[in-house]
Amino acid sequence: MKLINLKNKSIASDYVAVELLKLIQSTPTATLGLATGNTMTEIYPRLSELLTVNCVNLNDIKTFNLDEYVGLNSSHPQSYYTYMHQLLFDHNDWNERNVYIPRGDAPHLEEEAQAYEQRLASIGQPDIQLLGIGENGHIGFNEPGTPFNSQTRIVDLTDSTIKANSIHFDTIDDVPKQAISMGLQSIMRAKRIILLAFGERKQEAISRLIHGPKTETLPASILQTHPNVEIIVDDVIFNHLNNITKRVEQNSF
């Protein structure tokens, strides 16, 4: 894993948008693994601008989103379908036939999950997978305790995730209790993974990801064994990690 301090969300978002543009231009049939959440909100508008000014053909680009809330249909304002369309897919000429987002309102959710996993496997490895991280170390909606060999399936959200995500809903009771999420094994298929984390709330999870053991209690720690992972952080997290390292060094003398 490479830890990279890009100072703040704005610079980090520019970096990721440019990396996605470079991939799309060099590989017009590329597959992108996309994520949602606050962490990603500036990446997609920046990418849209770059795609516009560079007149990029998106017809054969495939995208897979990590997850979706169970019970929210595509027109719900807090669905990840709406999020992705407002920030990215409603701009430029994305080919909707190549845009994959799990359906949280599918009548048979387990079948939807299996079909999603099969589609992902048949289309091949994502060339780049974007990831955020939950305060409890979740990636996608793979909560602590998720087996490392998990695939796309229906998951129960923990109380801490429901609380963290309640800021997007009118009341905490409106937050769905389940989601459909790519599994940890599904995520590990990607050729290159870029995980982003900003601010104090994420520093503990990143510290455990960098310094802690590989354990199912911190789902993101599976990334320690992936050959091509960048962890992009801001000054807040980087300084925290630096202070921990200095404290450890001082204690060892």
Ligand code: GLP
């Ligand atoms: C959410 C999403 C994740 C996201 C994470 C962090 O629950 N399922 O895909 O990466 O939690 O969210 P945020 O970026 O809003 O902090």
